[in-house]
Amino acid sequence: MIRCESILMQYGETPALDHVEVDVRDRATTVILGGSGSGKTTLLRIMAGLVQPTDGRVWFEGEDLAHIPRKRLYELRQYMGMVFQYSALLNSLNVYDNVAFALHEHSKLDESIIHTIVTMKLEQVGLRGLEHLMPSQLSGGMAKRVALARAIAIDPKVVFFDEPTSGLDPISAAVIISLIRDMTNKMRMTSVVVTHDVEAGLSIADHVVLLWQGRVIAKGAPENIRNSTDERVCQFVEGRPDGPIPFSRSTTSYIDDLMHKPGTVRLET
Amino acid sequence: MTAMVNTLGLMGRNFLLMLQRLGDIATLSASSLRLLVASPWQGRHIVMQIYALGVGSLVIIAITGAFTGMVLSLQGYYTLAKFGSESLLGSAVALSIIRELGPVLGALMITGRAGSSITAEIGIMRVTEQVDALEMMAINPRARIIMPRIIATTLSVPLLIAIFDVIGIGAGYVVGVDLLGVNPGSFVAEMQAKVTTEDINTGWIKAVSFGFLIGVICTYIGYRATPTTEGVGKATTQAVVITSVGILMLDYILTSFFL
Numbered sequence: 310m311i312r313c314e315s316i317l318m319q320y321g322e323t324p325a326l327d328h329v330e331v332d333v334r335d336r337a338t339t340v341i342l343g344g345s346g347s348g349k350t351t352l353l354r355i356m357a358g359l360v361q362p363t364d365g366r367v368w369f370e371g372e373d374l375a376h377i378p379r380k381r382l383y384e385l386r387q388y389m390g391m392v393f394q395y396s397a398l399l400n401s402l403n404v405y406d407n408v409a410f411a412l413h414e415h416s417k418l419d420e421s422i423i424h425t426i427v428t429m430k431l432e433q434v435g436l437r438g439l440e441h442l443m444p445s446q447l448s449g450g451m452a453k454r455v456a457l458a459r460a461i462a463i464d465p466k467v468v469f470f471d472e473p474t475s476g477l478d479p480i481s482a483a484v485i486i487s488l489i490r491d492m493t494n495k496m497r498m499t500s501v502v503v504t505h506d507v508e509a510g511l512s513i514a515d516h517v518v519l520l521w522q523g524r525v526i527a528k529g530a531p532e533n534i535r536n537s538t539d540e541r542v543c544q545f546v547e548g549r550p551d552g553p554i555p556f557s558r559s560t561t562s563y564i565d566d567l568m569h570k571p572g573t574v575r576l577e578t
Numbered sequence: 579m580t581a582m583v584n585t586l587g588l589m590g591r592n593f594l595l596m597l598q599r600l601g602d603i604a605t606l607s608a609s610s611l612r613l614l615v616a617s618p619w620q621g622r623h624i625v626m627q628i629y630a631l632g633v634g635s636l637v638i639i640a641i642t643g644a645f646t647g648m649v650l651s652l653q654g655y656y657t658l659a660k661f662g663s664e665s666l667l668g669s670a671v672a673l674s675i676i677r678e679l680g681p682v683l684g685a686l687m688i689t690g691r692a693g694s695s696i697t698a699e700i701g702i703m704r705v706t707e708q709v710d711a712l713e714m715m716a717i718n719p720r721a722r723i724i725m726p727r728i729i730a731t732t733l734s735v736p737l738l739i740a741i742f743d744v745i746g747i748g749a750g751y752v753v754g755v756d757l758l759g760v761n762p763g764s765f766v767a768e769m770q771a772k773v774t775t776e777d778i779n780t781g782w783i784k785a786v787s788f789g790f791l792i793g794v795i796c797t798y799i800g801y802r803a804t805p806t807t808e809g810v811g812k813a814t815t816q817a818v819v820i821t822s823v824g825i826l827m828l829d830y831i832l833t834s835f836f837l
Contacts (some may be wrong), residue, residue: 391714
């Protein structure tokens with residue numbers, strides 16, 4: 310359904326994504342795993358057409374998102390939904406209006422039909438009856454669920470999830486993971502989930518992509534990732550502090566920095 | 579020699595950066611305003627912005643207008659009394675407020691109250707990914723966020739300044755006539771005789787220009803703010819400072835053009 314071909318994303322001299330190739334399969338859950346700064350959110354935003362890659366192509370339903378006019382991109386966006394890391398609910402609207410937003414904007418449906426759709430979507434995420442609340446009155450987990458209801462309000466073909474469990478307590482995180490799994494199965498939609506939560510990610514994935522420093526270091530079924538012999542994959546999956554993925558990112562000598570930093574006390578050795 | 583070259587280089591870079599920013603402001607504003615006709619009608623959002631920015635600024639405009647008129651009356655009386663021309667107080671107060679103080683002070687107050695709020699609101703929408711959420715729902719953020727605010731400030735600033743003028747002149751009348759003893763008939767008659775339609779039009783043109791300037795600069799700086807809490811704070815300060823300086827510069831240009 311979505312195919313990323315040789316995606317290069319350059320911020321300054323360091324590539325955030327270095328010729329990344331990813332295939333997102335139709336009606337399946339693809340989980341993009343990786344540590345902080347590995348480029349996974351950038352990749353997700355490129356897939357959604359929110360960011361233009363420096364080079365490469367993003368095919369969505371046979372069209373290259375990186376090279377189509379905005380009008381066509383907006384037409385294709387009606388097949389996409391996105392749950393943002395911080396929910397991104399519109400502050401000035403209550404829960405009902407947030408979920409109904411895209412329907413009000415893009416459909417000519419009667420308000421009674423929109424009301425029925427919103428009620429159904431809120432029931433799916435377990436928040437029916439809270440339509441009148443404002444985003445500021447919601448907990449983090451509830452806001453994520455409203456964002457999910459908003460994302461699926463237009464029955465999209467694909468939903469992108471950016472760190473769906475970050476900042477949530479274990480119960481809220483489990484609820485969100487369970488909702489993603491259920492919706493992908495029941496609504497037969499495609500999900501792309503970006504997360505650094507290994508257990509949650511592997512539990513819902515049909516296909517996993519593991520990024521490290523802007524490069525794909527492993528991809529395949531969750532069992533393949535768990536059983537991988539690649540030291541980098543093992544270190545990430547097991548959450549070990551020591552291994553080929555270094556703890557320190559310093560490129561200069563620690564002793565040299567301590568000894569020769571201007572304005573500091575010189576240490577005698 | 580090296581220091582001079584470095585200084586010139588720095589000046590050149592800053593000048594190029596300024597030109598780039600001006601170009602970006604013009605491009606963003608023009609592309610947003612084009613959406614007034616090229617995108618679905620945003621009337622409800624324009625009205626909501628007029629309410630938030632215009633009606634919300636009424637109290638501050640009324641207070642500023644009242645005190646400006648009162649001080650102007652006191653100072654004007656003090657100066658005119660030296661020449662025995664106290665009867666000209668009405669025209670002095672009215673002309674000063676309509677041609678200059680109303681548009682400039684009113685616009686500066688609206689910048690502080692509404693302009694800063696525009697920048698902060700748009701900046702926070704960026705931080706909390708609301709702008710991206712609009713994009714994902716196939717809604718052009720320029721049509722929904724920028725254009726209604728530019729239209730709202732361009733329409734509401736002249737109306738607020740008209741209110742500023744009326745309250746300022748009224749307050750000047752109260753101080754001049756009731757406190758300082760100027761003849762009420764001569765206050766009003768001089769004002770009617772000296773204030774022409776051209777003076778009022780000058781005030782209108784300034785007010786519309788300042789309203790447009792506030793909308794363009796404050797939305798631009800908010801939209802291009804670094805999406806961090808620090809970035810939004812910095813952008814809000816920048817928006818107020820740049821818009822205020824811009825208003826004073828534009829005021830000089832317009833005044834020299836109309837005089």
